[in-house]
Amino acid sequence: MPVIPWTDDDVIRAFPEFAIEVPALGAGQQKVAYKASDVALKVLLQDPDSVDDEAATTIERFQREMSAMQATTCPHVATLVSGPELRTIGETERYWYTEPLLAGGTLKQRLRLGPLSHTEAADLARSLLLAVDAMWAQGIVHRDIKPDNIGYLSDGTVVLADLGIALLTEMYPVTNSQLVGPGTQYYAAPEQYQMRRNTTIDFRTDLFQVGIVVAESVMGYHPFRQPGTGHIEQLTSFDATVLDSFNLPAGLRELIPRLLAPHQSGRYRSVQRALKALGSGS
Template structure:
């Protein structure tokens, strides 16, 4: 069977994954003779071009803007974008990226949880990637183990920033499904607030919780039940986090303003990674939810 070739250069070899945001393929660059990852970012609603052509054009433009911003980043823990295939108004762009061959963090965690020290080292790498993206105005919005790839030497690479463009350009329920991962999205974003870089830090905290505990504390049987749990239920104290526990408590507070800034967070993670952080006492708990304004009499 003849293989599909994109832009007369990238030969699709096999599908690596995909979802509401598009498909990812292993591909062969026939010009440079190397393997690459190819992704077409698409809205979850396949009929968007017909019923909302203006929105579809804006989505394409936004994807291109954010892809170009990411392509300018030269960061060891952000996936490298080599090339953008822009087909204009006739289709959505294809992103040509480095192929990271070591598997995902999600696959790694299927073999068991991480130690607090290893999780803290991983957290610093992901944090540095987020900080670099935030510095050019891009929030990730879908930090989760499946979007952290691992190189053969163990170093991590944060990928799949495409949701940043798609989530703001389409309805969350365009096809009756939720865009993003409900168990990792921050409470304020579930509430419809765009959030800021601190919202990505909630997601990072939840990722690290899962990495050391081996389970998600708020995942429920359905998407709606999970969203309700993230919004309303306390995060149970971790049992395996050790010195990482207080860091998780700072991150998994529902008040974005109470989460640490990136500099403070990096120092906290560094102290856990090098073993200098003290072990927490009993009674760990995440920070309190945001205070509601006092009721005003009419």
């Protein structure tokens, strides 16, 4: 866990308008999250006045995340409640913002209890597909869809969060090499390992990641972390027959292998087609 450069008292004093609960809900490499009344308050660890290259990259990633959250309107994508703004916490100004509180926890926490029911998995798949569709309508590719970044609101709504490495495609050519590279190794699509200028990263990359998450949610284990062969080799050879023993409804049984096609051309040509396939028998 990173060192937080302010105290609990510092953050409480800095945000008198919120009933902040301490200690923090959690801290990553970039941000610290607090429960603040009925929202989540997130504070960027990076000093915005720092001049080193790593700081500049962190601030750029943060600004990209804010742009993505502001651009996308979908109940299944984390949105800004307030901010981003600068505020002095302790002795230094920091960027902060609030987003809806994931009171129901994360999918990663949920999967520790075992696989989802078929109904829950279908709802998860539908929610993530709607999120991908809404982001792609704004030219956004999430690129890091994984159980840690998926949570539940108090009413059970599935929400995709952490758009920190989301790509706004209008910012760069789609084939630019900056668009590739895995967000999280075991939830990356095959093309994210192909560091070539002609590699395409688009909504179909997110579809592959949705496929991993949904497969894991019904199987109870990661579909591409099995002993015997290398990870990248497994990514390009998903054996759909492993799903036969799970007695899946037709929609999920059709959806998962198609999402996990090794090449983008084998995946759905639009999110709407994926949603139609899911709805046909879930």
